Amino acid sequence: xxxxxxxxxxxxxxxxxxxxxxxxxxxxxxxxxxxxxxxxxxxxxxxxxxxxxxxxxxxxxxxxxxxxxxxxxxxxxxxxxxxxxxxxxxxxxxxxxxxxxxxxxxxxxxxxxxxxxx
Amino acid sequence: xxxxxxxxxxxxxxxxxxxxxxxxxxxxxxxxxxxxxxxxxxxxxxxxxxxxxxxxxxxxxxxxxxxxxxxxxxxxxxxxxxxxxxxxxxxxxxxxxxxxxxxxxxxxxxxxxxxxxx
DNA sequence: GGCAATATATCGCCAGGCAAGCGATCACGC
DNA sequence: GCGTGATCGCTTGCCTGGCGATATATTGCC
Numbered sequence: 001x002x003x004x005x006x007x008x009x010x011x012x013x014x015x016x017x018x019x020x021x022x023x024x025x026x027x028x029x030x031x032x033x034x035x036x037x038x039x040x041x042x043x044x045x046x047x048x049x050x051x052x053x054x055x056x057x058x059x060x061x062x063x064x065x066x067x068x069x070x071x072x073x074x075x076x077x078x079x080x081x082x083x084x085x086x087x088x089x090x091x092x093x094x095x096x097x098x099x100x101x102x103x104x105x106x107x108x109x110x111x112x113x114x115x116x117x118x
Numbered sequence: 119x120x121x122x123x124x125x126x127x128x129x130x131x132x133x134x135x136x137x138x139x140x141x142x143x144x145x146x147x148x149x150x151x152x153x154x155x156x157x158x159x160x161x162x163x164x165x166x167x168x169x170x171x172x173x174x175x176x177x178x179x180x181x182x183x184x185x186x187x188x189x190x191x192x193x194x195x196x197x198x199x200x201x202x203x204x205x206x207x208x209x210x211x212x213x214x215x216x217x218x219x220x221x222x223x224x225x226x227x228x229x230x231x232x233x234x235x236x
Numbered sequence: 237g238g239c240a241a242t243a244t245a246t247c248g249c250c251a252g253g254c255a256a257g258c259g260a261t262c263a264c265g266c
Numbered sequence: 267g268c269g270t271g272a273t274c275g276c277t278t279g280c281c282t283g284g285c286g287a288t289a290t291a292t293t294g295c296c
Contacts, residue, residue: 005216006130008129008283009214010253011251012127013127017221023228028275029274029276030273030275036224039223040224043220044220047254048254053276053277054253057252074262075274076274089228096221098123098161099123102123102158102161102162103131105157105158105159109142110138110207125283126251129252129283129284146243146244147243147245148244166243167246167247167284167287168285169244170246172283174245192243192292192293193243194242195244
């Protein structure tokens, strides 16, 4: 199992991850957790104490919508991305891209200098 | 002037930026602020209330070292990166690269779907 | 003298990740 | 039946760290 990422790194893009997963199809919390884990190559282990407050926040912001479903045997809360959520996703993806480009540019000079491995 | 980045995005990599600047040469706080601003294409405006606590934190962790200097006319506090700081920089750069790759992979599927601009 | 820029610093607010814990349900083996 | 572990949702409290506001002093310019 490779190393996980620090909380501060994740902070910027957990919304992004969740929204992107939901953009690929509706699902419920627990499954979302598994999907993020898998999609990240076991690197992002979304904790329950992180996931549920996050979902509630996104719902409060009308970016996602929820519905209890028990017809599938088990009582689960399904989440679906809204139109506003898709807009946010695309905006946030764009911001992410700009950010990455920005940091890469800042790191470029030192990549050649500090390539001394421990 | 392009849009700035949200605090949550910056949170993951401000240390990285400061260390990378200092790896390129010693300098003092205020100048560092200007350098980050310039190096980021005016996108990262490091606030004083962010910068100084950050520098103190890095110093407490022995990643940088400081020295008051007033021989250059003005009294300024110069910061220099330590050996431990360089190691941290290289480790954090590696983590950043892994993180970016991870997120890019997660976003890849939705890039083709949600390309509907507002 | 007045005012902006330079230079460092601190305080309090607040958002949010996360550990820990809770309660409930379901499947499986014994 | 009964324990055990996975599934499923949720909450509380801690702690970190960016940021606005504010303080303070110096320098240069008009």
